[in-house]
Amino acid sequence: MSTRSALIEASGLRVSLGGRPVLQGVDFSVGPEEIVTIVGPNGSGKSTLLRTMIGAVRPEAGHVRRQAGLRLGYVPQKLALDPTLPLDVMRFLSLPRRISAAERRRALEDAGAGQLGDRPLAGLSGGQLQRVVLARALLERPQVLLLDEPTQGLDQPGSAAFYRQIEHIRSRLGCAVVMVSHELHVVMSASDRVVCLNGHVCCEGRPEAVAQAAEYRALFGTGTNGALALYRHEHSHVHDPGCSHDHHPHSHARTEPATAAEGR
Numbered sequence: 005m006s007t008r009s010a011l012i013e014a015s016g017l018r019v020s021l022g023g024r025p026v027l028q029g030v031d032f033s034v035g036p037e038e039i040v041t042i043v044g045p046n047g048s049g050k051s052t053l054l055r056t057m058i059g060a061v062r063p064e065a066g067h068v069r070r071q072a073g074l075r076l077g078y079v080p081q082k083l084a085l086d087p088t089l090p091l092d093v094m095r096f097l098s099l100p101r102r103i104s105a106a107e108r109r110r111a112l113e114d115a116g117a118g119q120l121g122d123r124p125l126a127g128l129s130g131g132q133l134q135r136v137v138l139a140r141a142l143l144e145r146p147q148v149l150l151l152d153e154p155t156q157g158l159d160q161p162g163s164a165a166f167y168r169q170i171e172h173i174r175s176r177l178g179c180a181v182v183m184v185s186h187e188l189h190v191v192m193s194a195s196d197r198v199v200c201l202n203g204h205v206c207c208e209g210r211p212e213a214v215a216q217a218a219e220y221r222a223l224f225g226t227g228t229n230g231a232l233a234l235y236r237h238e239h240s241h242v243h244d245p246g247c248s249h250d251h252h253p254h255s256h257a258r259t260e261p262a263t264a265a266e267g268r
């Protein structure tokens with residue numbers, strides 16, 4: 005990603021929370037219409053990286069550059085919603101600022117929740133609520149949509165449907181998407197680039213390449229190998245040479261087609 009074309013570009017990020025280091029030496033960027041998925045174990049700093057990108061967390065070192073006037077849509081991991089609020093979906097989308105009914109309906113359609121407008125917020129399932137929250141983020145007409153574990157609590161078909169919706173949104177609105185996920189086997193088909201985070205960037209590249217990388221396997225194992233064999237393999241990821249995980253000394257070589265066959 006060249007510096008000129010990046011919508012958001014972070015370099016050398018160091019972040020500590022509660023006196024403990026969470027991110028160190030993290031470089032990250034997202035370009036126009038790119039879908040970037042961040043994967044990593046619990047506590048690896050994924051949410052913190054997202055929050056640093058939007059300016060909610062200030063890094064101790066490094067910097068985040070956002071294109072001037074960039075419109076962001078951020079969907080946090082947990083929305084502090086009072087489930088007893090007597091609100092229907094359309095009204096929820098008009099708070100705190102008034103938005104025309106046509107715009108709200110359009111956003112619900114884009115989020116795949118067109119039929120939910122009149123439903124009370126309190127009665128929605130987790131997956132339905134997730135789409136409504138996504139619709140709310142779309143009202144900002146974001147150039148970058150940042151989603152923190154948007155498929156948490158969804159079953160696999162539910163997750164897959166949600167990711168298809170994200171692809172639709174990307175092509176209709178022309179926005180970039182940065183998404184935190186645990187589920188590489190589902191997101192990989194929709195992602196242009198996967199970043200594997202564990203306090204630092206362990207490896208990144210095209211999904212099928214990262215999924216075969218020793219760094220990725222050290223963190224997640226090989227649980228998706230059947231699906232991975234379907235992907236064309238390319239030598240298109242880079243490693244952090246300072247990564248402390250147990251790397252195979254020839255891990256680049258291991259990502260060649262022989263390894264893909266090995267995973268079947």
Ligand SMILES: Nc1ncnc2c1ncn2[C@@H]1O[C@H](COP(=O)(O)OP(=O)(O)OP(=O)(O)O)[C@@H](O)[C@H]1O
Pocket residue numbers: 021022026044045046047048049050051052053
């Ligand atoms: N406000 C805070 N104060 C102190 N420590 C925090 C705070 N927020 C997060 N942390 C710690 O920072 C580390 C990274 O948290 P973060 O939420 O970014 O990880 P994550 O990769 O998103 O995790 P998960 O997959 O569990 O959501 C964790 O050890 C967490 O306990």
